[in-house]
Amino acid sequence: MNDNLDNADATGWQDFANCLGVDPDLFFPERGASTREAKEVCKGCVVREDCLEYALSNGEKFGIWGGLSERERRRIRRQRALARRTALEAEAATESAGSASA
Ligand code: SF4
Numbered sequence: 001m002n003d004n005l006d007n008a009d010a011t012g013w014q015d016f017a018n019c020l021g022v023d024p025d026l027f028f029p030e031r032g033a034s035t036r037e038a039k040e041v042c043k044g045c046v047v048r049e050d051c052l053e054y055a056l057s058n059g060e061k062f063g064i065w066g067g068l069s070e071r072e073r074r075r076i077r078r079q080r081a082l083a084r085r086t087a088l089e090a091e092a093a094t095e096s097a098g099s100a101s102a
Contacts, residue, residue: 050066
């Protein structure tokens with residue numbers, strides 16, 4: 001099982017993890033080593049979304065979480081940050097257009 005799940009908040013989702021009983025080293029491969037086997041385990045995991053969101057919200061920098069590598073999670077964080085910024089800019093533009101017409 002992904003070792004870091006032992007430190008997870010009391011969410012309960014980890015009880016359903018597909019990686020329970022699986023060698024934790026599989027999820028923390030050496031740099032450059034294959035992540036394929038870990039991702040295969042994650043592929044059929046019913047709590048994959050919970051696991052990924054946990055890793056994203058806790059800034060987990062290492063290992064495979066929710067079937068994604070560090071680099072893949074970084075990409076999601078960047079995309080979300082960009083989407084948040086775009087939404088805030090759109091909101092600010094709408095408010096300023098509204099106050100200009102008032
Ligand atoms: S998505 Fe992968 S790492 Fe996360 S709980 Fe499931 S099997 Fe474990």
